[in-house]
Amino acid sequence: MAEVRIFGLPGIPEVRAGDDLAGMIAAAARGAGGLEAGDVLVVTQKVVSKAEGRIVDLATVTPSRFALDLASQWDKDPRQVEVVLGETKRIVRMGHGVMICETHHGFICANAGVDASNVERTGTVCLLPVDSDASARAIRARLRAELGVDVAVVVSDSFGRPWREGIVNFAIGCAGIAPLLDYTGQHDPAGYELRVTAMAVVDELAAAAELVHGKLARTPVAVIRGAEYTRGEGSVREMIRDAERDLFR
């Protein structure tokens, strides 16, 4: 019987700018008895961003006139709004004190992924990594080099969704895994040919990992063992729907 196991990787210390995150994960994995080929490591965006120095001290930010106007409408910190605008390619919706932004990567999420929680010091905010696929590739390469094991790596962040309450984890970067598991052209048990049925397996893995990441626990790396996926170079860019085919831009 196929079984999927998800557990947090213990022994990751507090991550700071410039830390060798890939090395910390490799050391923690070795300490936990190693990894198995095919494991998926889901790493939270927050530790990737911290290691990569994607932290902005709001004291260094001068808000623009637009940021000042928005902030006063919505009772926000204008410097934080300025940081959000800097991470934004296009504002998709504004309202109810919320900015839904398309980031320079193409992700669509509240505040362009800029977040003030789980940072080391108040007065600082955390940005998304510049290229989370590259971050995932670096961790994967390091694990292969140091532990001799071939794993997939997913970088996750929690986003809200239209129409539904609550946030869930999404993949914002991946390596060693095809992000979509495509059933198109295969047949169900009744012989019906499945059409346009690709499972967003990286998002399902990210969501599953959140069951052990927790929001308050310091468990930034989850290991998922036993999940079915297609190996491949992979890039989360494949997950971003073309604007022309999107009904909600």
Place this chain on the structure above:
Amino acid sequence: MAEVRIFGLPGIPEVRAGDDLAGMIAAAARGAGGLEAGDVLVVTQKVVSKAEGRIVDLATVTPSRFALDLASQWDKDPRQVEVVLGETKRIVRMGHGVMICETHHGFICANAGVDASNVERTGTVCLLPVDSDASARAIRARLRAELGVDVAVVVSDSFGRPWREGIVNFAIGCAGIAPLLDYTGQHDPAGYELRVTAMAVVDELAAAAELVHGKLARTPVAVIRGAEYTRGEGSVREMIRDAERDLFR
């Protein structure tokens, strides 16, 4: 170390209209060595709908003028379009041959959840259950009565999402679990008070279960053991964002 385990419940036979699905799940659980208190059973919509007779033979459907027009524009079966319209409270978007519908339950998804795959006979389509919370409650009550164990039950279906490729599992019904795990007012390790951070735990459980449900495998019931959640009566209605607060209606 907290560990979450996910496995398919073996021994569920092909489900047909009128079948006692709760009894079948209880028998399968007993055959698999029982369940543990706190387990979460994630049951696919398809078997719930089948057991509840939510299958429509398209030969019995007379399409309206509107359904005929849409079907000819998009090269679809007008009878299937008619069934979709019957399940629809409001059409949220139409385009690219896709209808994004608000169902009578309040879910927003393609084709109001009407689906032609994994049904027994071609020429039939499957509708969402009338009340998936009630379906989940019935399964939960039966497992408590027959196995003496207190579990949570989630009914899942796979939906597309705006902006992202691929489909993922969402919860469309639940029992014995608070659908949102609310961290509001709690503090992160740095002392920052978390605001409006509720995890959509039922959706994360549904997504995690898909890792063993598979799309082609006959594994309609997954057991998730070891996940943290808040017990409660619960209803997926709590997951539906009020239209007034929603920027994407």
